[in-house]
Amino acid sequence: MWFAADPGTTWRLCFTDSWYQPTDEGMGRWTPAVRHTDGCWDAGGGSGVALADASDISFTDVGQRVDVTVVMPTAGKALTLGYPAIVGSTDTGATLTASPGTWGPGTVSLSYRWYTYSEAGGREQIPGATAATFTTTSAQQGMQVGVEVTGRRTGYATATRLTSLGPIGRTAPTVTSPLTITGTPAPGQTLTASHGALSPAGSSVWSEWYVNGVPAGYGTTFAVTTAHRTATVEVRARFTASGGGERLATAKVRVPGLAFTPATPTVAGTAVVGQTLTAKVGTWSPTPTTLTYQWYRGSTAISGATGKTYTLKAADRGARVKVKVTGARAGYDTASRTSASTATVKGVLVPATPTVSGTAKVGRTLTAKVGTWKPSGVTFTYRWYRNGTAISGATGKTYVVAKADRGARLHVRVTGSRSGYVSQSRSSASTAKVV
Structure with a gap:
């Protein structure tokens, strides 16, 4: 981008990335993947600084040109913003509800701040009004009331959208039955925004349709196509009296999708x-x-x-x-x-490798030492071996060395068991040759 500057002037370049242009509005097709922090250019390379800390760019001669490169810090990925609306009426004492629209991706944390708007005072925050609802009083008489919806999600740049209703104090029209969507929500069918009779005479209604939170058309009816399967279709109707009072109502239906034939895993x-x-x-x-x-x-x-x-x-x-x-x-x-x-x-037992105590000599007693197994409460069984072959009947913790063992090496295999655990077995090292 470029700016024209007169000789003798000094500039500071500041940028904001707070403007969101949804893909569905007008010619707006710009949907950046990330957003950047607001801030000003600094010659030292610290782009994104406050205005007071920004560098001056001074122009002294006609035709002078200054080129700068600005890289603003990334604030996070871009949220998909909803289209908020205020549901309720301009009657004093009415309870207004902020309908935030559809935000994404995934779960976005939303917060609310309510404001008044007037020609004399501009936009002023209403103290303590930070809930999704707000009940008007005579203090807002003659002013518009607006709500600021702010979306936050970790890793994403915080974003805000505003909407308003008013002026407060003007009598809103009434309807004999609430706004509903009639018709079958299926491809090839037509949905209709239906409501009771309006009063007083001369009141009018303007309806806008949304699909999954995105504006999709105006008018009393909406044609459902195959592209709308699984979508939520919403209508927002603004009822306006001849005296300027307004009432905004919404209704939603979901268009069913086709059905899977699933398998049980x-x-x-x-x-x-x-x-x-x-x-x-x-x-x-x-x-x-x-x-x-x-x-x-x-x-x-x-x-x-x-x-x-x-x-x-x-x-x-x-x-x-x-x-x-x-x-x-x-x-x-x-x-x-x-x-x-x-x-x-x-569970799985944590075993220990057993050892054999005693002397490998005919007539002497050998004892299996199981070590420490975890957890506690393990029960053990034993099997003694001569040169790798199980000795018949040798299934106790101790074993008396027999004449048949002379010249052989002995070892013991210990098996630990506990309810709720897989049994484990461990073998000791072999003894010296039996003498």
Whole structure:
């Protein structure tokens, strides 16, 4: 961009990235991926500084040109802003409700600030008015009332939109029955904004339609197409009396999507702590374009367990685990199916390597020392071996060395067991040759 400057003038360059041009409005097709902080140019390279800290650019001669490069700090990714509206009337004492519209992506935290607008005072915040609703009083008489909706999400630049209603104190028209949407919400059908009779005579209504929060047309009716499957269709009707009083009402319907023929998933893997389970989704018709997963311990969703696989944790021991699979595809209603639960998840013992105490000599007694196994409460069984071959009947903690053992090496194999755990076995080192 360029600016014309007169000799003898001094400039400071400041920029703002607070302007949002939605893709659906007029010629606005600019939807940047990121937004930038507001601030001013600094010759030292610190773009984004306050006005008081910005660098001067002075012009002394006709034809002088100054080129600067400005790189503003990134504030975050760009939110998709909703189109807010104030639902309610201009009657004094009416309760107004901020309808924020549809913000995204994902979950956006919204906050509200209410204002008055007047020619004399401009825009002034109403003290303490930070809820989604506000009840007007005589203090707002003759002024417009507006609400500022601010969206926040971690990693995204904070954004704000305003809307207003008024002036307050003008009598709004009444309707004998509330605004509704009539007709079948299905492709090829026509929806109609319906309401009761307006009073007083001469009152009018102006209706605007939205699809998933985005403006989609004006008028009393709305034609549903296949592109609207799974969408929420909203109508906002502004009723206006001849005296200027207004009432804004909204109504919504959802257009159903096509239906999947889903499959019930199964879980592959062994229900033992440390083992990995895998969700087998089966065959869906048609094939979803996206599949999401949520693993459960009993009936409780496991935090962060949203992948196709899940590695069993110590917290899963004693529970049964299952997975819910959700399929999505454009034009189809999402569908979810849950697997059968696994067997009760078993824990894994932490074993110790046993040792053999005693002298490897015929007639002497050898004793198996199991060491420290975890957790406590483990029961043990024993099997003694001669040169790697199990000795018949030698299944006690101790073993009396027999004549048949002379010249051989002995060792013991210890097996630990505990309810709810997978049994583990460990073998000792071999003794010296029996003498």
